Amino acid sequence: MTQHQRLLIIDFGSQVTQLIARRLRELNVFCEIHPYNLLTDDILRGLNPQAVILSGGPDSVTRAGSPRAPQAVFDLGVPIFGICYGQQVMMEQLGGAVEGGHHAEYGRAFIAPAPGHKGDGIFAGLFDAGREEVWMSHGDRVTALAPGFEVIGVSPNAPFAMIADEARRFYGVQFHPEVHHTPRGRIMLENFVRLAGFTGDWTMAGYRDEAIRKIREQVGDKKVICGLSGGVDSSVAAVLIHEAIGDQLTCVFVDHGLLRLNEAEEVVTMFRDHYNIPLIHADESELFLGALEGVSDPEVKRKTIGRLFIDVFQRYASAIEGAEFLAQGTLYPDVIESVSFSGGPSVTIKSHHNVGGLPEKMGLKLVEPLRELFKDEVRALGRELGLPDKFIGRHPFPGPGLAIRCPGEITREKLDILRKADAVFIDQIRRHGLYDEIWQAFVAILPVRTVGVMGDGRTYDYACALRAVTSVDGMTADYYPFTHDFLGETATRIINEVKGINRCTYDITSKPPGTIEWE
Ligand SMILES: Nc1ncnc2c1ncn2[C@@H]1O[C@H](COP(=O)(O)OP(=O)(O)OP(=O)(O)O)[C@@H](O)[C@H]1O
Ligand SMILES: O=c1[nH]c(=O)c2[nH+]cn([C@@H]3O[C@H](COP(=O)(O)O)[C@@H](O)[C@H]3O)c2[nH]1
Ligand SMILES: NC(=O)CC[C@H](N)C(=O)O
Numbered sequence: 001m002t003q004h005q006r007l008l009i010i011d012f013g014s015q016v017t018q019l020i021a022r023r024l025r026e027l028n029v030f031c032e033i034h035p036y037n038l039l040t041d042d043i044l045r046g047l048n049p050q051a052v053i054l055s056g057g058p059d060s061v062t063r064a065g066s067p068r069a070p071q072a073v074f075d076l077g078v079p080i081f082g083i084c085y086g087q088q089v090m091m092e093q094l095g096g097a098v099e100g101g102h103h104a105e106y107g108r109a110f111i112a113p114a115p116g117h118k119g120d121g122i123f124a125g126l127f128d129a130g131r132e133e134v135w136m137s138h139g140d141r142v143t144a145l146a147p148g149f150e151v152i153g154v155s156p157n158a159p160f161a162m163i164a165d166e167a168r169r170f171y172g173v174q175f176h177p178e179v180h181h182t183p184r185g186r187i188m189l190e191n192f193v194r195l196a197g198f199t200g201d202w203t204m205a206g207y208r209d210e211a212i213r214k215i216r217e218q219v220g221d222k223k224v225i226c227g228l229s230g231g232v233d234s235s236v237a238a239v240l241i242h243e244a245i246g247d248q249l250t251c252v253f254v255d256h257g258l259l260r261l262n263e264a265e266e267v268v269t270m271f272r273d274h275y276n277i278p279l280i281h282a283d284e285s286e287l288f289l290g291a292l293e294g295v296s297d298p299e300v301k302r303k304t305i306g307r308l309f310i311d312v313f314q315r316y317a318s319a320i321e322g323a324e325f326l327a328q329g330t331l332y333p334d335v336i337e338s339v340s341f342s343g344g345p346s347v348t349i350k351s352h353h354n355v356g357g358l359p360e361k362m363g364l365k366l367v368e369p370l371r372e373l374f375k376d377e378v379r380a381l382g383r384e385l386g387l388p389d390k391f392i393g394r395h396p397f398p399g400p401g402l403a404i405r406c407p408g409e410i411t412r413e414k415l416d417i418l419r420k421a422d423a424v425f426i427d428q429i430r431r432h433g434l435y436d437e438i439w440q441a442f443v444a445i446l447p448v449r450t451v452g453v454m455g456d457g458r459t460y461d462y463a464c465a466l467r468a469v470t471s472v473d474g475m476t477a478d479y480y481p482f483t484h485d486f487l488g489e490t491a492t493r494i495i496n497e498v499k500g501i502n503r504c505t506y507d508i509t510s511k512p513p514g515t516i517e518w519e
């Protein structure tokens, strides 16, 4: 457990709950998201939050059996901020009223100050231009305030768009201050954390020292093996753990036969050139490719790979005397997505191999020093630890590797073709100086053959899809707007240079509704 001042976000399943956390992290405030239905009084006491935010959510508080906050939250004596569903549920639980069936508001709206109110507390500094632009997304609305509350701001379809009980320091808004489209939402969050007494003690330098202390405390004099992929997360995890426990650490790089062209050699060389950390290069391609033969379902692929990873780690650990711990570069979004496995309000989209794919019983105990961080924070920590830019700037690469870029059945032939096409695409991106502008880029080989004509002959080969996205944390993403010239040149190069591909498409789906990977 961290020593930081902490803020608790109670999640009612909003699509943008993550953004509340991000905005707070930007203010150097540490926060944790907990699903409303998994929050016991014990957990609440253990967390000892200094303030609470109630998120939005898809349900309606007017529906019998809809989500509620644990009543104890309102007796903690700390400031509370309810957003949308969070505001509605707070009114419902504290003696106000909520109704459905009025005009819904989706998208942009303007809030005017309620008569006699300029706004104070968390609304201080607003309304200097007369009204505030906000982003709305609601069907229900508050129709009567709970005792102690007063109205601060109104919108055309929400008479209680901003409310406050200054005595208890309880606040509510009908709109979403955490989204980009509420331009001055940050002011409200900033006011809220300030009046709750947060000093902004969440910094990377502080995090590093604390993480090192905790790793030492957890591991003692035992040995640790760390799954190292060459990706940002596991490289940062390995260097951090090495700072903490030195030669008690051994890294294991698993070549599952699903890596990119020359990746194994590159990762091993890059790591050995920069760090004096023992590294085992485990060639397990026969094991993984054998187990995946004939498998085409994405979730079965993921679970198979997750299980084999652990088998391999356990095998290597048992060869090292005193190895009791497995370290992974698991991040906060992995953990949040995995919550759905234990019954949280969100839906499982994919089982990430390092969380959802873990077996129930495992001999090794986990060391996951990055569990509380978002990707961009991991990069900041990497810089803090002095990792070279070529580690920090690498595009993410998923643990299951090319398996999830080869929709349908995986064959060695398809993997070879895919590796070559992917290498050409990345080479193109580098040559045009675009690598650092793009968050992630890759090729997927499609499970269809199409007819082409090359050199006056007929071809019947695979089609492929190029994918390149911009993103901050992988949670949402947009396709990268390449020029047509770039796309044309790249398609020509792939089809000319890669035998087995005769058609090339560009995937322009954003996330959501798509996901970044194809499976
Ligand atoms: N080939 C591999 N060998 C050993 N461990 C791996 C391998 N691939 C993934 N892992 C483990 O699974 C964890 C999660 O993988 P993930 O891809 O999310 O992180 P990463 O590879 O470290 O970073 P990035 O997201 O930048 O690719 C890694 O941090 C690492 O511990
Ligand atoms: O280590 C990983 N194990 C996995 O099982 C996994 N699945 C997806 N990803 C990566 O996560 C980010 C979001 O991907 P999706 O939009 O496809 O869910 C993207 O960066 C993906 O590459 C994974 N990483
Ligand atoms: N975005 C939200 O939290 C919506 C709350 C509730 N479902 C409504 O429609 O009013």
Ligand SMILES: [Mg+2]
Binding pocket: 229, 231, 396, 397, 398, 399
């Ligand atoms: Mg990776």
